[in-house]
Amino acid sequence: MSKPSRPAATARPGGAPASPLSARGDRHFDGLADKFAGSLYGASRGALRLALLDRLLPEMLELDGQPLLDVGGGLGQLAAWFASRGHRVTLVDPSAEMLARAETHLAEHLSEPLAERQVSLLHAPLQELPSLAPGPWRLIACHAVLEWLADPRGAMATLAGLLAPGGQLSLMVFNRDALRFSNVVKGNLEKAMADRLEGTGQRQRLTPISPLTHAQVEAWSQACGLEIREVAGIRVFHDYLRTPPADEREQARLLELEHRYCRVDPHWRLGRYLLYTLERPLSPSSSTQESPA
Numbered sequence: 001m002s003k004p005s006r007p008a009a010t011a012r013p014g015g016a017p018a019s020p021l022s023a024r025g026d027r028h029f030d031g032l033a034d035k036f037a038g039s040l041y042g043a044s045r046g047a048l049r050l051a052l053l054d055r056l057l058p059e060m061l062e063l064d065g066q067p068l069l070d071v072g073g074g075l076g077q078l079a080a081w082f083a084s085r086g087h088r089v090t091l092v093d094p095s096a097e098m099l100a101r102a103e104t105h106l107a108e109h110l111s112e113p114l115a116e117r118q119v120s121l122l123h124a125p126l127q128e129l130p131s132l133a134p135g136p137w138r139l140i141a142c143h144a145v146l147e148w149l150a151d152p153r154g155a156m157a158t159l160a161g162l163l164a165p166g167g168q169l170s171l172m173v174f175n176r177d178a179l180r181f182s183n184v185v186k187g188n189l190e191k192a193m194a195d196r197l198e199g200t201g202q203r204q205r206l207t208p209i210s211p212l213t214h215a216q217v218e219a220w221s222q223a224c225g226l227e228i229r230e231v232a233g234i235r236v237f238h239d240y241l242r243t244p245p246a247d248e249r250e251q252a253r254l255l256e257l258e259h260r261y262c263r264v265d266p267h268w269r270l271g272r273y274l275l276y277t278l279e280r281p282l283s284p285s286s287s288t289q290e291s292p293a
């Protein structure tokens with residue numbers, strides 16, 4: 001595993017971290033791995049997300065075994081999914097804790113050692129990828145990461161700069177509009193009135209610091225020369241249920257409903273996450289293109 005130097009969390013003179021945010025203001029997941037693993041992937045919402053991705057990725061992406069750069073790859077589920085389908089995978093994350101878990105997950109889920117499967121782990125933040133893994137890449141995944149960054153727009157331009165012409169970016173972001181909806185449903189009316197929806201990243205909370213809207217993704221992708229090919233909502237119903245699915249049969253029905261409506265207007269717009277396929281056209285058509293950060 002490569003360990004380049006990277007910005008550490010800001011520290012007080014005594015050595016104790018003053019903030020869990022990195023010097024760039026991002027929330028790396030050191031100290032959050034247990035909570036993330038338990039409260040997302042240890043619960044029905046995580047299982048539903050993975051089941052939906054298992055159906056949607058082959059529908060939304062053109063896959064031919066091309067190498068994948070998995071940015072902010074976390075616990076390694078997506079990397080394992082692609083590796084088991086024959087893709088070479090480079091999983092990148094700035095959190096040593098998440099990388100260690102990803103390594104364990106991958107070793108458990110792949111029949112051969114990681115090197116034989118051509119899976120590698122890179123300890124780095126997205127912002128350092130132009131020098132550490134410039135590609136250009138035909139396939140990049142960045143799922144549930146931009147909302148943990150101080151500058152998600154700059155990050156999107158960086159990802160765009162790593163894509164080969166014709167390359168695809170599978171981008172998943174935490175949906176600000178769905179966050180408002182669920183706050184109102186839960187009775188957090190003051191928060192919703194003040195539009196104070198984002199988390200601070202300072203505590204052990206999993207409310208992202210930069211939840212995004214579809215309008216932002218549309219505008220930013222256009223600005224960095226990417227075209228939206230596909231969009232879907234992930235968990236368009238699940239988070240608004242009054243009672244969780246009682247048994248496996250109900251869970252299976254919910255998955256069918258989620259899948260049936262996740263790409264249908266207006267349902268996809270209130271998915272907890274928005275999943276996009278963005279493509280870098282073979283020849284740039286727009287003069288509004290930003291250079292990568």
Ligand SMILES: C[S@@+](CC[C@H](N)C(=O)[O-])C[C@H]1O[C@@H](n2cnc3c(N)ncnc32)[C@H](O)[C@@H]1O
Binds near residue numbers: 029030071074126148
């Ligand atoms: C919510 S988790 C998502 C993990 C995984 N992609 C998934 O979908 O389960 C966010 C991940 O982004 C990582 N992250 C935070 N700041 C980052 C940065 N600047 N560059 C790359 N990854 C970052 C965190 O360490 C964490 O592993």
